[in-house]
Ligand SMILES: Nc1ncnc2c1ncn2[C@@H]1O[C@H](COP(=O)(O)OP(=O)(O)O)[C@@H](O)[C@H]1O
């Protein structure tokens with residue numbers, strides 16, 4: 001029987017999911033890997049650990065099965081540079097959360113470059129994106145710049161690095177959604193931007209070729225026989241596809257390490273007046289579909305902090321019982337700005353804070369605050385989207401990602417937004433999106449409309465909070481954020 005293998009290379013783990021001919025997941029393998037925090041606000045991954053966990057999970061998930069094609073989806077923006085001859089990275093992967101280039105971005109803004117960068121890339125001048133991370137590597141690794149100028153080094157986001165390795169260096173490629181997150185790609189022209197590369201002193205010879213999300217990216221022998229890689233999309237875009245948000249106005253929000261809400265805006269790149277990003281949702285048959293994106297850096301990562309930092313839980317699912325038992329009289333608010341704040345604040349310098357602590361505050365109130373922080377931050381994004389789009393956005397939010405498994409968090413999300421939250425039967429929408437791209441290209445999965453018809457609701461959460469409480473609680477959050485930001 002034919003299968004599609006989806007590689008989902010995320011921030012905290014690599015997953016491989018085998019989908020059968022009916023697009024049902026039939027086998028899953030997952031491996032967590034090490035997070036390196038070499039300095040405050042720095043986050044790195046070992047590229048070899050990424051590679052090893054991807055290989056191991058692919059071999060485990062696909063064992064004994066026939067694989068027709070591979071789809072890849074990945075943590076976005078994370079930046080790698082490697083030697084074209086040896087394939088060896090010259091530095092660790094600098095992760096999307098990493099803030100080391102905050103000063104570079106501040107200087108570029110002070111010099112008046114942000115308007116041009118935003119106009120071309122749809123992004124803001126923030127360390128989140130790949131461009132300044134790549135420039136940092138060239139400026140800080142011994143001999144890197146000379147080698148780059150001599151054409152000896154290749155740059156890539158994680159998809160590009162994996163494809164390079166999977167094809168033994170035969171393919172140096174990416175897709176339009178990943179390119180759109182580098183801050184080096186003109187999303188309207190569909191081309192790398194020479195002016196931004198010149199501004200950051202990045203040789204364009206380092207950049208990969210950009211393709212549609214469903215196209216031929218190369219062939220790999222990893223599974224023992226040649227298998228084509230036919231689908232690639234950044235993980236948030238893959239989730240948008242997996243949630244079948246194909247119509248303008250459709251909206252999804254994914255709760256993994258961070259939270260990313262994408263609103264399909266059709267074939268028009270909408271310019272946000274409220275500090276959201278304009279990005280490519282997917283590109284098929286040479287035609288980009290655009291999205292407005294709200295990016296929050298810490299969602300499930302706050303739950304991980306309860307586990308690994310505070311040691312008050314052993315497992316993420318324990319937060320539900322704790323939150324249920326929390327004192328209703330206390331209103332402890334956690335602003336999880338562990339690596340600064342993303343949309344709509346874009347404050348790289350601020351750090352996390354907790355408000356409203358009393359002598360009686362403990363693990364239960366911290367757990368509830370971590371789950372509520374996700375709802376509050378999502379409301380920030382949805383308010384910005386509403387302000388940009390008016391009534392052109394839907395009021396139903398389709399959710400997915402590991403943390404969407406939390407009924408407690410999803411109910412609070414519906415409550416604080418005053419809007420329905422729909423959770424599909426398949427929570428692995430990211431992998432499903434990548435699998436669909438590859439399976440559709442291979443001709444074994446349905447077209448866009450046929451795929452959209454397969455989306456199925458598992459549970460809908462309707463708001464239960466009264467509107468006075470909603471208003472008061474959200475005002476409390478806004479006040480806490482105002483006191484956390486590094487600048488007014
Ligand atoms: N039942 C749960 N309640 C709250 N948070 C959860 C629950 N299950 C998983 N999470 C959180 O979801 C995140 C994992 O989601 P996942 O989509 O795998 O993330 P990523 O792709 O970023 O690695 C973790 O941060 C974890 O703490």
Ligand SMILES: O=P(O)(O)OC[C@H](O)CO
Nearest residue numbers: 010011075076256257258
């Ligand atoms: O690994 P995730 O699922 O948290 O996603 C990371 C995003 O792609 C960062 O932009």
